[in-house]
Amino acid sequence: xxxLDRYLRSVxxxxxxxxxxxxxxxxxxxxxxxxxxxxSERGRPLENVEIEAILKKSGPPMLVAGxxxxxxxxxxxxxxxxxWFALRLGWMCFFLPWLVVGITLQILAGLSGHSxxxxxxxxxxxxxxxxxxxxxxxxxxxxxxxxxxxxxxxxDGTLRRxxxxxxxxxISLASSITELSWDAxxxxxxxxxxxxxxxxxxxxxxxxxxxxxxxxxIVVLLLCQGGIACVNIFRAQWTRGRAAIxxxxxxxxxxxxxxxxxxxxTGGAFVAFTSxxxxxxxxxxxxxxxxxxxxxxxxLWAAASYAARLFQDTRRATGKPAxxxxxxRMLTGE
Numbered sequence: 001x002x003x004l005d006r007y008l009r010s011v012x013x014x015x016x017x018x019x020x021x022x023x024x025x026x027x028x029x030x031x032x033x034x035x036x037x038x039x040s041e042r043g044r045p046l047e048n049v050e051i052e053a054i055l056k057k058s059g060p061p062m063l064v065a066g067x068x069x070x071x072x073x074x075x076x077x078x079x080x081x082x083x084w085f086a087l088r089l090g091w092m093c094f095f096l097p098w099l100v101v102g103i104t105l106q107i108l109a110g111l112s113g114h115s116x117x118x119x120x121x122x123x124x125x126x127x128x129x130x131x132x133x134x135x136x137x138x139x140x141x142x143x144x145x146x147x148x149x150x151x152x153x154x155x156d157g158t159l160r161r162x163x164x165x166x167x168x169x170x171i172s173l174a175s176s177i178t179e180l181s182w183d184a185x186x187x188x189x190x191x192x193x194x195x196x197x198x199x200x201x202x203x204x205x206x207x208x209x210x211x212x213x214x215x216x217x218i219v220v221l222l223l224c225q226g227g228i229a230c231v232n233i234f235r236a237q238w239t240r241g242r243a244a245i246x247x248x249x250x251x252x253x254x255x256x257x258x259x260x261x262x263x264x265x266t267g268g269a270f271v272a273f274t275s276x277x278x279x280x281x282x283x284x285x286x287x288x289x290x291x292x293x294x295x296x297x298x299x300l301w302a303a304a305s306y307a308a309r310l311f312q313d314t315r316r317a318t319g320k321p322a323x324x325x326x327x328x329r330m331l332t333g334e
Contacts, residue, residue, distance in 0.1 A: 003048055004031060007055050014065035023068045031058065074142045076149075082174040083141045086181055090133050136185040144177065168322045169238040175333045176232040183226035190218055207272045207287075209263065217256055224249045238316050247313030254306040261303070264295040305331045 008028055015023050034054050039046055046054075058064060075083050206215070228246050235242075260270070269287040278286075308331035312322040328334075 003051050007061065010061035011065050014062050075145050079141055079145055082177055086137050086178045137181055140181045140184060171232045171236040171238060172334060173236060176229050180226055180229040183222050183229060187222040205272050207269045209268060210270055221253050240317050240319060243313045243316035247310055247317055250306050250310045250313055254310060257302045257306060261295060264291055270294050308332050
């Protein structure tokens with residue numbers, strides 16, 4: 001049966017080397033049995049068209065081989081909802097405000113009758129930042145998925161269970177992994193490992209006051225937050241001591257965010273521009289509007305989030321139950 005032999009050779013190409021013979025023997029026996037049954041019913045050998053119909057029913061060779069292979073994926077079904085949530089969170093809390101501010105500035109520049117070169121070159125770093133965020137989160141979740149395949153630490157179904165009565169001290173595995181991923185990505189960005197490449201006509205760096213007074217505090221905060229999130233992955237229950245430690249970290253974080261807002265309110269800048277093709281007025285305008293955009297995000301999200309977490313941490317550290325209303329859960333990410 002030349003047609004059957006060609007079909008089996010095609011399937012063999014896609015099979016793993018150590019299982020080729022066993023799988024082909026099983027598949028060959030099954031298909032030959034179907035052909036022989038058809039021949040017994042009709043009382044004659046099957047024609048090529050009839051054999052081809054049986055093979056088509058079995059499926060394309062590559063898909064047939066796939067049925068014998070173990071499932072393979074970069075991010076499995078247990079972790080994918082968390083991965084997708086982390087991507088959406090980044091878009092809603094960081095990239096969407098950035099895009100809205102950029103579009104608004106472009107519209108205002110158009111209405112004023114001139115184009116601001118600083119605004120015109122914001123799209124390239126925006127797209128690069130989106131790409132870096134996507135790659136970093138994918139790599140982190142891919143490594144977690146690989147670890148899960150080896151150790152099976154997610155097999156208990158923690159990601160999928162939703163208790164009828166929610167324990168206020170129970171730590172969501174999804175929120176812990178998401179927080180650890182974000183802290184790791186932000187830390188790598190802050191220390192220049194994931195620094196967005198500079199634009200051809202504009203150099204953008206942290207302003208002198210940020211570099212002098214905020215570089216190391218932010219490094220320490222991100223390390224502390226990531227460390228707590230890492231512990232929470234494996235110890236998914238708040239204790240009074242751990243809540244007190246995170247409360248101190250959140251209190252310091254709130255102080256840092258408040259200090260950054262003070263810089264903005266007093267006319268300071270978060271970034272410094274260098275360019276030989278821009279005027280002093282254009283450079284000052286670019287620094288002003290980027291500082292404004294970051295301040296809005298800090299004011300609306302980071303400050304409120306740290307304040308809510310500090311409130312929750314204080315209650316847990318003093319032995320009181322943390323409120324579970326939707327507003328606090330949204331701000332704290334619980």
